[in-house]
Amino acid sequence: xxxxxxxxxxxxxxxxxxxxxxxxxxxxxxxxxxxxxxxxxxxxxxxxxxxxxxxxxxxxxxxxxxxxxxxxxxxxxxxxxxxxxxxxxxxxxxxxxxxxxxxxxxxxxxxxxxxxxxxxxxxxxxxxxxxxxxxxxxxxxxxxxxxxxxxxxxxxxxxxxxxxxxxxxxxxxxxxxxxxxxxxxxxxxxxxxxxxxxxxxxxxxxxxxxxxxxxxxxxxxxxxxxxxxxxxxxxxxxxxxxxxxxxxxxxxxxxx
Numbered sequence: 004x005x006x007x008x009x010x011x012x013x014x015x016x017x018x019x020x021x022x023x024x025x026x027x028x029x030x031x032x033x034x035x036x037x038x039x040x041x042x043x044x045x046x047x048x049x050x051x052x053x054x055x056x057x058x059x060x061x062x063x064x065x066x067x068x069x070x071x072x073x074x075x076x077x078x079x080x081x082x083x084x085x086x087x088x089x090x091x092x093x094x095x096x097x098x099x100x101x102x103x104x105x106x107x108x109x110x111x112x113x114x115x116x117x118x119x120x121x122x123x124x125x126x127x128x129x130x131x132x133x134x135x136x137x138x139x140x141x142x143x144x145x146x147x148x149x150x151x152x153x154x155x156x157x158x159x160x161x162x163x164x165x166x167x168x169x170x171x172x173x174x175x176x177x178x179x180x181x182x183x184x185x186x187x188x189x190x191x192x193x194x195x196x197x198x199x200x201x202x203x204x205x206x207x208x209x210x211x212x213x214x215x216x217x218x219x220x221x222x223x224x225x226x227x228x229x230x231x232x233x234x235x236x237x238x239x240x241x242x243x244x245x246x247x248x249x250x251x252x253x254x255x256x257x258x259x
Contacts, residue, residue, distance in 0.1 A: 025114040033249055037076025039133045040205055040242040041145055041160055043215035044069050046235040052090060055103050055230060057181055059198070059259065060092040067091040068231050069100055069174075070217065072131050072145040072158055075247075083109030084129035086147045086156065087203070088228060091176060094198065095257075099179035104226060106147050106155075120253070121182025121199040125149065125226075131158075133243060143241060155226045159216040160239055166210035171242060173250075178202045182256070198257040201249060208245030215239025 011021060018024040046065040056062060071087040085107040089100035106127035107113060116122035127149035135144070145158040177200050184195035215236065219229035 025111060033079065035075050035078045035245075035247040038205065038208070038242075038245040038247045039074040039076075039131075040071055040245060040247075041073075041131070041143060041158055041215075041239075042069065042071045042242070043158065043160070043217060043239045044237040045217070045233045046237065047090070047231045048234055052231045055227065056090065056092060056101065060094050060101060060179075062090065062092045065234055067237065070156070070158075072129065072147065074131050074133070078112075080111040080115070081109060083107055083112055084131055085109075085112070086127070086129060088156075088231070089178065090231065092179065094179060098176045099200065100174065100176045101179045101181075103231070104228065106149055106226070118184070120201055121180030121197070123180070127151075127155075127226075133241070149226050153221055153223070155219065155221045155223065156228050157218040157220060159218075160213055160241055162211040162213040162241060164212050166212055166240075168209045170207050171205045171210060171245070173204045174202060177250075196259060198259075199253050200255065201253050203247065203249055205242050205245045205247045209243040211241040211243070213239055213241065 045068055047068045049062055049064045049066050052066065069089045073085045075083050085105060087102065088104045089102050092099055092101045102122055105116065105122050105124040106129065107124060108127065108129055110126065113124045113126060117124045127147060128151040129147050131145035133143055141161055143160040146154050147156045148154045180199045180201060182195060182197050182199050183193050186192060186194050217233055222229050
């Protein structure tokens with residue numbers, strides 16, 4: 004029987020399925036609009052958190068954790084909500100905010116952030132709505148659950164001072180992710196294993212400072228945020244109606 008050859012150039016395929024790439028990317032770094040962000044910074048117990056940190060990274064005995072919960076009103080992959088949990092580390096003499104866990108409710112954002120940029124993203128359920136009435140209307144609340152019905156972190160925030168509307172100062176540290184693509188051969192070294200410096204930031208919007216409080220209801224080993232307990236709160240803020248972005252595409256990666 005006669006045969007014919009396919010015409011799809013495998014060398015030019017950047018993702019599969021080739022006709023419906025899960026990684027939607029333009030020519031510029033991703034941008035987001037109509038974003039609400041609740042951010043709390045605190046010091047944690049390094050001895051408790053150390054098993055979550057790669058051995059190539061060092062950190063203080065009471066390192067700084069930055070935990071964010073975000074409501075993306077519009078993106079190129081649709082609206083979604085997300086938890087970002089980072090801890091300050093030192094790598095090759097430079098301080099970074101290393102991503103421990105991200106939980107979100109948009110499948111495309113999981114694929115694009117995890118395989119492309121190394122963000123440790125998983126699907127979950129997030130209840131965060133700045134306009135939601137809580138009974139005590141002066142509080143902003145958020146709950147992240149995984150699986151649904153099993154809350155792993157709860158946020159409380161009470162606004163105190165309106166800072167203003169305009170440019171938002173960037174994070175003090177660049178972000179750092181551990182990107183791993185496994186090898187199909189059992190026991191073999193991963194096809195890709197590298198640290199990726201990349202930074203997400205709010206660019207412009209409305210800023211409120213206030214008092215934040217956290218609770219870790221779950222002691223699950225699947226999502227062990229409880230291993231980053233609060234030792235001392237450092238600051239909390241609510242950012243509203245923001246535009247946000249990645250600073251730029253990564254220009255370097257550290258293979259090991």
